[in-house]
Amino acid sequence: MRRSQQRMRGLTLIELLVAMVIGLVIVLAAVAALTVARRGFNTVDAASQLRDSGRFAADLIQRVGAQTGYRDVFIAAGLASEDATREANLGGFNNALLDATNPTTASTARTASVVGYGSDILILRYQASQLYSNSEDSTKAAVADQTMIDCAGNTVASVPNPKDADPSQVAQAYDRRIVSIFHVAISQGEPALMCTYSSTGAAPWTTVPVIQGVENFQVLYGVDGVTANAAPAAPTAVPDVPDSYLRADQMTVAGSANNTKANWRRVRSIRIGMVLRSAPGSSQDMAAQTFWPFGAAKGSATGEAGTAFANSNDMGTSFQPTPDGRLRQTVSFTIHLRNDQGL
Structure with missing residues (x-):
């Protein structure tokens, strides 16, 4: 019986404690590995979403930007000359919040405490294209070919169908342009690239978010x-190549609305820069960073990357967000305006 009792003896307390410690170490190692893998997955997923958002934003702005200044052939043929008092096809505001009532003519300056500080407003105007017109009855609208979209992706069903012999009707029809406005505002608690649009260039205006973050x-x-801030010089030839890049506030000529509009008609390209951010907790690096929305080009051979378009008078061209555990990505590109803006 003595031998049987010895064979049936269990673990000692020390052995049990050692086993528990070993098991706890294994569990902690598994949890740590799972946490690291989870954070890595979140980072990779956030980076992928940022790239997708950046590509979509660039594609949309480039498509709408390329439409800027487009005139339907039936209306362009009836315009004898450009009216100096007519609103230009391009416009914008520097470091501004959109005015919901008068989005094309008014804005509010952003303050440093507002999310999106330094962000600009871009205003683009263009006509829809006719599929065919009703030449027998000019009171009826012409059918649109559905190729022109606003910044929300909407098309229009019809466009004005003026009498070619009546210049006033042609001018009124030309003024009825699609307006797409890109700007930054808060949507669902996050900054977003917003689209404010009108199919007629007048109220009512509709605002929708396009890209979150x-x-x-x-x-x-x-x-x-x-x-900057001066009336344009008389062109010696048909201009189509930009020789400098200006901010929206530098296009304004004090006391002369017509000269300001003439400056806007001299725009040949648009340079866009954006900084997109992911959801909180997606970055494993909490260090302070500086972002250059207009890209990595240097202002001089010895300058810092990104300083080519950065300016202390243009808030946001050098962007330093508070470290908050978010991934961020810059997107920059240039749009060449292929349509005549009406000198």
Whole structure:
């Protein structure tokens, strides 16, 4: 019986404690590995979403930007000359919040405490294209070919169908342009690239979010023969290549609305820069960072990357967000305006 009792003896307390410690170490190692894998997955997923959002934003703005200044052939043929008092096809505001009532003519300056500080407003105008017109009855609208969209992706069903012999009707029809406005505002608690649009260029205006997480939106305008805050010089030839890039506030000529509009008609390209951010907790790096929305080009051979378009008078061209555990990505590109803006 003594031998049987010895064979049936269990673990000692020390052995049990050792086994528990070993098991706890294994569990902690598994939890740590799972946490690291989870954080890595979140980072990779957030980076992928940022790239997708950046590509979509660039594709949309480029498509709408390429439409800027388009005139339907039936209306362009009836315009004898460009009216200097007519609103230009391009416009914008620097470091501004959109005015919901008068989005094309008024804005509010952003303050440093507002999310999206330094972000600009871009205003684009263009006509829809006719599929065919009703030449027998000019009171009826012409059918649109559905190729022109606003910044929300909407098309229009019809466009004005003026009498070619009546210049006033042609001018009124030309003024009825699609307006797409890109700007930054808060949507569902996050900064977003917003689209405000009108199919007629007048109220009612509709605003919808386009891309979530855009906290910095910068615009520069490539102009030909324009000096900041001065009337444009008379062109010696048909201008189509920009020789400098200006901010929206540099296009304004004090006391002369017509000269301001003339400056906007000299825009030949648009330079866009954005900073997009992911959801909180997606970044494993909490260090402070500086972002250059207009890209990595240097202002000089010895300059820091990104300083080519950065300016202390243009808030947001050098962007330093508070470290908050978010991934961020810059997107920059240039749109060449292929349509005549009406000199």
